[in-house]
Amino acid sequence: QQPVQSPQAVILREGEDAVINCSSSKALYSVHWYRQKHGEAPVFLMILLKGGEQKGHEKISASFNEKKQQSSLYLTASQLSYSGTYFCGTEKGGSQGNLIFGKGTKLSVKP
């Protein structure tokens, strides 16, 4: 089941914060977050496996709720380099590597 991402797009000024959500009506096996800059390949950010888990990566962090039906990606004090499309993915049927991605959230950070 494809996870649902929101918002579809967000525009920020440098230094502002953003939250990107990824949700499903059924519990997810895991949540994988990737960022894709314009014209480039997706790049792995982090994976969350357990309900209630939180992880950080510099000023980008993520959480996975207890029911494993929602994950949020937090971008703090955004920088121009954060611009891109963020995808969450989950393993279809629990099959490792068989990722089904959400439709993406386009983040634009302006000076």
Place this chain on the structure above:
Amino acid sequence: DTAVSQTPKYLVTQMGNDKSIKCEQNLGHDTMYWYKQDSKKFLKIMFSYNNKELIINETVPNRFSPKSPDKAHLNLHINSLELGDSAVYFCASSEPGLEVNEQFFGPGTRLTVL
């Protein structure tokens, strides 16, 4: 050192033609993938191979045939190209069995069918 490489980077061809895209990874991973990203940026898995064996085959027309001569290479051959095949195709690789199953993507091949 390029971890996952693809050739060609751009491919422009006529409808009905047959074309191939090559992918190589030097990460020593056992699993490789093909993804299609359409004009709306929707990223969809097509195939996955683990150590030269097909393990994932999503609903893809049989005009698409992946081939893995060894675990470092996964090529994609497309027969009778159609307009709807125009997209960016990404190859990726990962090491299965790890808790953090990060996928490393190649730079992509932009296919345009005229």
